[in-house]
Every structure is written in C-alpha cells, then in structure tokens.
Amino acid sequence: MFLRGSKSVWPKIAGQRRFLHVKTVSTPNENALKFVSSDGELLQERGKPSVEIRNTDEKLIRHSPLAHRIFTQCPGVESLMVGDDFVTVNRDELVHWNQIKNGVIDVLTQYLASGQDALTPEFYSVHEGEVGYDVNVPKFEYTEDEQEISDMIEELIKTRIRPAIMDDGGDIQYRGYDPVTGTVYLKLQGACKSCSSSEVTLKHGIESMLKHYIEEVEEVVQILDPEEQVALKEFEKLEQKLADKSH
Structure with a gap:
C-alpha cells in the first residue's frame, strides 16, 4: 500500500506543493515495464510479498483501488505487480x-500525492483465498x-536471488522443497513471469545457483497459474498436431 500522508513522510507546509516523481525502468521482458516511485512506497511495509493482479481478477481488483484505476484508465494493461516501491505493468x-x-x-502520481491505500486492509486475506491450495505442490513434512x-x-x-529478480521488475516466491526428489518449487511473478527468457533464468540462473x-x-x-497451465496444454496439443502432420 502507499504510505498515508504524514508529517514525517510528506510534510504539510502552508503554500508548499509537493512534486512527485515516477520513473520507468525497462525489463528483460519487452511487454513489461517497471514504474518506480522515488518519493514514497507502494506497500505500507517493506518486505511484504509482492502481489500480482490480472485484469480478470475481479475480487482482487475490488480490493485494490490502484489496480481498478489502472485497468479502467489504461486499456491494454493485462496485469500488474505491486512491490515495495514499484509497480510492474x-x-x-x-x-x-x-x-x-x-x-x-498519472495514476501512480495521483495516489502518491493523495496518500490513498493501493490495497484495502482485506486484500491479503482475499488474495490468499483466491490463490488457494496449489494441487501441483504437495505439502511436505520435514525431518x-x-x-x-x-x-x-x-x-x-x-538474499541472493530475489533482489536481482526484483531489479528486473519481477519477484519470486519459494513454495517448497521435496526432500525425496530434490525438487525446489518456485513461483515467478511480474516481468519475469511472461518473459521469453524465464526458462533460461529458472534453469541456468536460479537452478544453477541453488545446486x-x-x-x-x-x-x-x-x-x-491455472490459466497458464491451460495455455501450456493447448500449446502442447498444437505442437503435437503440427508434428503429426509433418510425418
């Protein structure tokens, strides 16, 4: 959330107008841009997990005035990720x-100037309910x-991987470790999620470092995500059809 205006953060001096600055930073994904606030934070507390909102996530959008305004005023935005002091679109x-x-x-500047919350207090509980239990990641009991x-x-x-990914407008969540197979389950977000080089980042960057x-x-x-799983299955079907026709 954006920090609410306060004397310590945004001094209210009579006759003074505060000029806010939002800069854009390119990412490895040509379809994603990182919008960074140099004057305030988007989330109330640093270190909280970044949150990703798609333009089809109606429940989440209802609990994010910032997302609602961006999706309404900026046609063509498919999703956004709110981090500590940035938004990746x-x-x-x-x-x-x-x-x-x-x-x-314009939307980000208005929110920084107003001190409004980007997310409602109920957002995280709603987000957790929407994400739910991922059947693809078993729950592990460890010795x-x-x-x-x-x-x-x-x-x-x-300490080593997440900061680098956040610099590129993305984020990463650790979802668990299977001690039997040695498999680490991760969730990519933001710019890294849909980047054409995400598989390279995952295998040659993250996997190599962990190993x-x-x-x-x-x-x-x-x-x-469920939508990504469906899209991947459809793509695999298409590839199989093309392969069958070539024989």
Whole structure:
C-alpha cells in the first residue's frame, strides 16, 4: 500500500506543493515495464510479498483501488505487480507503450500525492483465498535435517536471488522443497513471469545457483497459474498436431 500522508513522510507546509516523481525502468521482458516511485512506497511495509493482479481478477481488483484505476484508465494493461516501491505493468503485446505509459504514471502520481491505500486492509486475506491450495505442490513434512535444507534454500532465494529478480521488475516466491526428489518449487511473478527468457533464468540462473550452494537440490520447477497451465496444454496439443502432420 502507499504510505498515508504524514508529517514525517510528506510534510504539510502552508503554500508548499509537493512534486512527485515516477520513473520507468525497462525489463528483460519487452511487454513489461517497471514504474518506480522515488518519493514514497507502494506497500505500507517493506518486505511484504509482492502481489500480482490480472485484469480478470475481479475480487482482487475490488480490493485494490490502484489496480481498478489502472485497468479502467489504461486499456491494454493485462496485469500488474505491486512491490515495495514499484509497480510492474504487463501489457497486451498488440498495444504500444505510448498508449499506456503516461496513463499509468498519472495514476501512480495521483495516489502518491493523495496518500490513498493501493490495497484495502482485506486484500491479503482475499488474495490468499483466491490463490488457494496449489494441487501441483504437495505439502511436505520435514525431518530436522530436511527443515534445515529448506531454510537454507529459502534464505538463499531471499538474499541472493530475489533482489536481482526484483531489479528486473519481477519477484519470486519459494513454495517448497521435496526432500525425496530434490525438487525446489518456485513461483515467478511480474516481468519475469511472461518473459521469453524465464526458462533460461529458472534453469541456468536460479537452478544453477541453488545446486552450487546446496548439494541436495536436483531440480527447480516453476509453478504456473491455472490459466497458464491451460495455455501450456493447448500449446502442447498444437505442437503435437503440427508434428503429426509433418510425418
């Protein structure tokens, strides 16, 4: 959430007008831009998980005035991710950034100036209910040694991997470690999620680092949203049809 206006953050001096600045930062994903506030924070507390909202997430949008305004005023925005001091916007690839960028900057500037909350107090509970239990990630019970390995993985992601990904307008969530297979389950968000190089980042970047420092790690698997799973299955079907026709 944006910090509410206060004397310590935004001094109210008679006759003084506060000029706010929102800058854009390119990401490895040409369909994603990172909008950074240099004057205030988007979330009330640093370190909270970034939240991703798609333009089809009606329940989440109802609990995010910021998302509602961006989706309403900036046609062509497919999703956004709210971080500590930035918002990453993913566009429809058929829409040019010139049609979106200024509108997003205007919305963010207005929110920073007003001190309004970007998310309602109920947002996180609604978000948790919407995300729900992921059937693709089993719940693990660890021995003391296995718990130590899981903690090491989570700490490495938090201190070495997550900051680099957030610099590129994305985020990453640790979803668990399978001690039997050595599989680490991760969830990519924001710019990294739909980037064409996300698989390279996952396998050659994240997986390589985890395997280097923690010998028990054998593989890293990305968790997909239900919509992404359906799209992937349809793509695999199309590939199979094309392969069958070529024979």
